Amino acid sequence: MQLEKGPHNCITDVLGVKVGHVTIEQSLPDSERVCTGITAILPHGNDLFSNTVPAASHVINGFGKSVGLVQLDELGQLESPIMLTNTFSVGAVLQGTLQYMLQKNDTIGDTASSLNVVVGECNDSYLNSMRHMAVTPEHAIQAIESAHSGPVEQGAVGAGKGMICFGYKGGIGSASRIVPTEEDGYTVGCLVLTNFGKPEHAQFAQWSEAETEPADGSIMIILATDAPLYDRQLKRLAKRTTAGLARTGSIIAHGSGDIAIAFSTANTHQKDPSKNMQHMSFIPDDSPVMNNLFQAVVETTEAAIMNALSRAETTVGRKGRVVQKAPLPHDCPDY
Numbered sequence: 001m002q003l004e005k006g007p008h009n010c011i012t013d014v015l016g017v018k019v020g021h022v023t024i025e026q027s028l029p030d031s032e033r034v035c036t037g038i039t040a041i042l043p044h045g046n047d048l049f050s051n052t053v054p055a056a057s058h059v060i061n062g063f064g065k066s067v068g069l070v071q072l073d074e075l076g077q078l079e080s081p082i083m084l085t086n087t088f089s090v091g092a093v094l095q096g097t098l099q100y101m102l103q104k105n106d107t108i109g110d111t112a113s114s115l116n117v118v119v120g121e122c123n124d125s126y127l128n129s130m131r132h133m134a135v136t137p138e139h140a141i142q143a144i145e146s147a148h149s150g151p152v153e154q155g156a157v158g159a160g161k162g163m164i165c166f167g168y169k170g171g172i173g174s175a176s177r178i179v180p181t182e183e184d185g186y187t188v189g190c191l192v193l194t195n196f197g198k199p200e201h202a203q204f205a206q207w208s209e210a211e212t213e214p215a216d217g218s219i220m221i222i223l224a225t226d227a228p229l230y231d232r233q234l235k236r237l238a239k240r241t242t243a244g245l246a247r248t249g250s251i252i253a254h255g256s257g258d259i260a261i262a263f264s265t266a267n268t269h270q271k272d273p274s275k276n277m278q279h280m281s282f283i284p285d286d287s288p289v290m291n292n293l294f295q296a297v298v299e300t301t302e303a304a305i306m307n308a309l310s311r312a313e314t315t316v317g318r319k320g321r322v323v324q325k326a327p328l329p330h331d332c333p334d335y
Contacts, residue, residue, distance in 0.1 A: 021158030064257025076231025096140025127317025173308025244301025
């Protein structure tokens with residue numbers, strides 16, 4: 001039986017989580033066109049460096065150019081926003097996020113340690129003139145400052161503006177599920193940046209061959225939960241995104257960068273030892289709740305991908321290339 005959706009069916013149903021987008025469109029000479037953007041995911045609205053959250057990542061297939069995953073897995077802590085953009089803009093987004101964090105906390109790199117910024121990417125060069133590198137550090141700051149709770153804009157927006165999924169228009173998608181417990185229950189939310197798959201691989205539709213012949217592509221999968229989990233348990237959740245991805249039809253191709261990042265908003269860790277006195281509790285590994293959390297991960301991953309397809313609109317990019325909206329039913333549900 002499918003789990004209940006959260007109030008907005010978005011990653012922001014996890015209390016405190018915020019999402020912001022900056023979408024960049026610009027016509028250039030010689031039929032080139034900027035068609036890209038940035039998406040920022042904030043675990044909470046406080047000082048992210050001083051109030052870290054447990055986190056982990058799982059690399060399903062490593063054809064990607066992400067930043068920050070090594071330390072994330074080594075220490076099991078997330079201390080920055082999670083930023084998503086196109087492949088050639090990782091450096092600019094890293095710089096902008098670093099500038100933002102330095103402005104918010106004057107101890108970073110001085111009396112405190114350095115900062116581990118996390119940036120993920122997908123290649124949008126079919127529609128976007130990626131070599132133009134239109135994304136600036138200022139755009140990254142704008143995306144962070146625009147982050148909000150409540151419903152998340154989805155489809156061809158932010159980092160998803162130029163992305164393609166199963167040969168049709170992809171982009172940003174999100175979903176959430178409620179895991180029942182004896183008390184109030186836990187929420188699992190997912191946000192994806194979809195840029196993978198060929199039309200004939202889709203398991204949810206009998207599509208004729210799309211006009212677009214995509215490359216292998218990639219996907220970034222971001223999981224958030226308010227369940228009290230530590231980093232090893234979060235890595236177990238991140239691994240289960242593979243099942244949700246497979247449900248849609250992905251074959252996890254050779255040239256696909258498929259990466260999942262999971263964090264928990266419970267048990268926030270304060271770097272100041274004098275303030276880090278709260279009692280931390282975790283769900284036992286053998287608790288039935290863990291299996292329900294796994295189910296929520298699979299469902300939200302699949303649903304977020306479908307919501308990205310259903311929300312994205314036909315988009316015109318560089319060299320006059322057009323990627324059509326996926327031919328899903330007009331009464332397509334909120335998955």
